Amino acid sequence: MQNENYLIEKIKKGDHRAFKKLFDDYAPKLYRFLFQFSGQRDEVEDWVQGAFVNAYQNIASFRGESGFSTWLFRIGINLMKKSKRRNNFFDNISETTEIGDHCENPAEDFEWEDKMKKYFSGIPELNKAVFILSIFEEYSHNEISVILGISPENSRIILFRTKKILRSKIESEINNEQY
Secondary structure: OHHHHHHHHHHHOOOHHHHHHHHHHHHHHHHHHHHOOOOOHHHHHHHHHHHHHHHHHOHHHOOOOOOHHHHHHHHHHHHHHHHHHHHOOOOOOOOOOOOOOOOOOHHHHOOOOHHHHHHHOOOOHHHHHHHHHHHHOOOOHHHHHHHHOOOHHHHHHHHHHHHHHHHHHHHHHHHHHHO
16 A cells, blocks of 8 residues: 555656556456456456546546545446446446556456356346455455445445355255256
């Protein structure tokens, strides 16, 4: 975090290499997260690049009340929501916020196996987002609340319910395989 704050101060003073460092650190994580909601590489790359362009253009307004990645994920989610709005995507998430080269195919390290995709079918997008941010990206419920615009308590409840749904689907599949 201290290194992150140092880089942000350098970016605010016009250091493009510092921004490239933040891009290299966070683009793969943001790509992996957003990829779970589209699966179309070009669309996800546009969201990631848009999030970084937006962050770069608005870095002076970054107050540091949360981590840069939390702020960046919020920007990325808002870009995705705008892109998907006509499909009524992420209706349950409130909207508050809105450089470099493309990611070197980071999704290959994180693509869901076919079974996991099947388990997630039918699960609301908000539940899926909370689960991925908590379990795979290891964000705290406070950070998730900032990213998704929900309360930390709601994040905990959604995670609990999502785990319960997934557990039920997995147990059902195991029981069906036994017979």
